[in-house]
Amino acid sequence: MSQTFTLDGKTIAFEPGQTILQAADAAGVFIPHLCYHPEFKPHGSCKLCTVKVNGRQTASCTMRAMPGMAVESDTEEINAERRALTQMLFVEGNHYCPSCEKSGNCQLQATAYHLGMMSTHYDHFFPNRAVDASHPEVLLDFNRCILCSLCVRASRDVDGKNVFALSGRGIDTHLIVNASSGRLGDTDFTLADKAAEVCPVGVILKKRQGFAVPIGERTYDKAPIGATTAGEAC
């Protein structure tokens, strides 16, 4: 017999041990998120999945569901904060959607659409980050990294390779490649790696496949993010 909590007034059943985000996902209720992926241990860093539990903000990807919790998610107040976080992600990197191969299949972009982000609002950082084209099959464009650490977790926990890592602290945090040269071409990374397919934005790109799917037929052209059925939250 499962226990329940309420999410925006709706009763959600959960199994003991499930997080709020997992239970909502299983019930077909979308909570915006970027660093959460159902196959990986939660990281709790992007804060897009922030909800109010009994009036107090917390990340729903790391908070275990408890019986009788009153959770608020789809409110103007919380969505405004999510929108501000998303705008910060945009200005801290170089996110030029028109020239990005991931456009239309990008979770950051789709989440920004979902939140009604009409502008970037803040001053742009315009950081100067080099790309890494050293690998024969994969291009790394660090300009779009949002530090979700999904590639770090996939390479470490699934591939057993530790190809990626987050280095530095605070605003200086950045994605690095674990090779003495720092180049992806000098690692044992392959296209078959789990880490090659988990990037929610346009950092890890398969070469020679760009723009193969025309505008209008890409993932989020067909349906907005969150319009999926239960269990497909990513």
Add this chain to the structure above:
Amino acid sequence: MTEKKKLRVATTSLAGCFGCHMSFLDIDERLFTLLEHIDFDRSPLTDIKTVTPGTDIGIIEGGLCNAENVHVLREFRQNCRILIAMGACAINGGLPAQRNSLSLPAIFDEVYQAGFGLANALIPNDPELPLVLDQVHPIHEVVKIDYFIPGCPPSGDAIWKFLTDLLAGREPELGHGLMHYD
């Protein structure tokens, strides 16, 4: 019954490609309907050179890549009640801002001096030429912008939806299908 006063609308393209203006023209015959409600002021469509004080709506395409862009943007802000950023370049700098990681001397050298096939290589320095900014900036970093229409370019349908919402006194909303950053 008195005839409803038409709204005065000014438009310009700063560091843009005029693609957004082309997309604006893609509203096709709906332009005639629009003209029942608005008059164009300064715009590439009228060739009027200055914005009339008290203009209702200013629509800006493109970001800021030189001093003249900043001057024109300020003129629009000073004389327009509502200012709209139209398209990716006005909103985040867009394609021109992809030069922002390069230094200006390196760019001038590549474009005017070291580039392939150049004769009499010379960096243009006529005093009439506006000074180039060291980086391209979105327009909201310089003046207050009231509304944004994202897209590269926003589709004619998106521009139409946005303007008709605004003219009807509704908060403009694009929704899935019209909301695009590309």
